[in-house]
Amino acid sequence: MRNENEKYCFSCGAVIDSKAAMCTKCGVQQPDVMKNRIFNHRWLATLLLCWLLGVFGIHRFYLGRTGTGILMLITFGGLGIWYLIDLVIIIVGGMRDRYGQLVKPYINE
Secondary structure: OOOOOEEEOOOOOOEEEOOOOEOOOOOOEOOOOOOOOEEOHHHHHHHHHHHHHHHHOHHHHHOOOHHHHHHHHHHHHHHOHHHHHHHHHHHHOOEEOOOOOEEOOEEOO
């Protein structure tokens, strides 16, 4: 599990220092997220997918979480309850993708 001084590489998913410009494992340059609050389009796409097709778990497939996506598809979003919980979690910026990266409205790590 990572702490506040670590982040995941956007390419290979390795745990690296939160201020690292390049991944020490794969050598891929990391996006500059230290600038002033860049709007996260992935958050908006996740929010819209959850709002429009949330009972089918499409937003979870989009984030690479296929196991729980299939469960949502089979149970129709936990009969709507799981879907509503996910919607709130996405709005407040607490949803994570398959690599553990937070999907939040602004990137300001």
